[in-house]
Amino acid sequence: MQNPRISLDETDSRLLAALQRDAHLTAQELGEALNLSPSQAGRRRQRLEAEGLISGYAARLDPARLGLSVQAFIRVQMARHGTETAIAFSRVVETQPEIISAWTLTGEADYLLRVYCEDLGALNRLIHQVLLAQPAVARVESQIVMDQFKPDAPLPV
Template identity: 85%
Template sequence: MHISRIALDETDSRLLSALQRNAHLTSQELGEELNLSPSQAGRRRQRLEAEGLIQGYAARLDPHRLGLAVQAFVQVQMTRHGHETTAAFSRLVDAQPEITSAWTLTGEADYLLRVYCQDLSSLNRLIHQVLLAHPAVSRVQSQIVMDQFKPDAPLPT
């Protein structure tokens, strides 16, 4: 599946950068920042939403204040591949709220999972009772995050 790139002018790029910094900006505030009228800024935002470039708006939560003291990246290697195996593993991952994102990879590992857990016992349970319990999972390797010195950053526009 090929997704075509959306052409952006400088104003669109500046609008996207502003929204990534603060998604709560009103059309008035966007217009002031971009030197546009509020209606022009609002129409540009609506166009970028309609074209699928802006996929949604979300709040960033502090994992530590939620009691999620352990962040880890977990690599998963499968014993076999195929549509049914992939679909079953995808369902397993979707059902685990601790797994906040997942990627398929090239190389030794088939998947990379980003997880947030309350403690090491919770991470241990996720790895041993959930992931390794899947019949097609052959190996799991985890890396516990000691510190995130660069927070998740906005995408370059």
């Protein structure tokens, strides 16, 4: 079941946009940016958190500075489908820290995985020793990112 859309006014949209740029903004700073008192800005933020629009806060790390020089997208095609197969594959994906996000897809590939690895050898090990080692996996295709010219952007609000 899909979550119902939550209606936002212009101030809510501006607040969410500001927090996506800088989640460290205090109620004082938010209030100044939105032309609200700090208590009004704080209450709005708390309401948006309670309604589930803000699901958490995180720091964006620089993968290159962490020694993660290879970013890739991996398309996975399954040999067979079913609930048990999907659960087993999702457990494998969840245990691999190199896989930072995963999607189920329509079309030829069943899954799309975004990964960060230290080097090509680590990517090769992930593909051959982890993904292709799964009995239900029929095919894996990787695409190595040469350059990310647009960083992960905030959601349009």
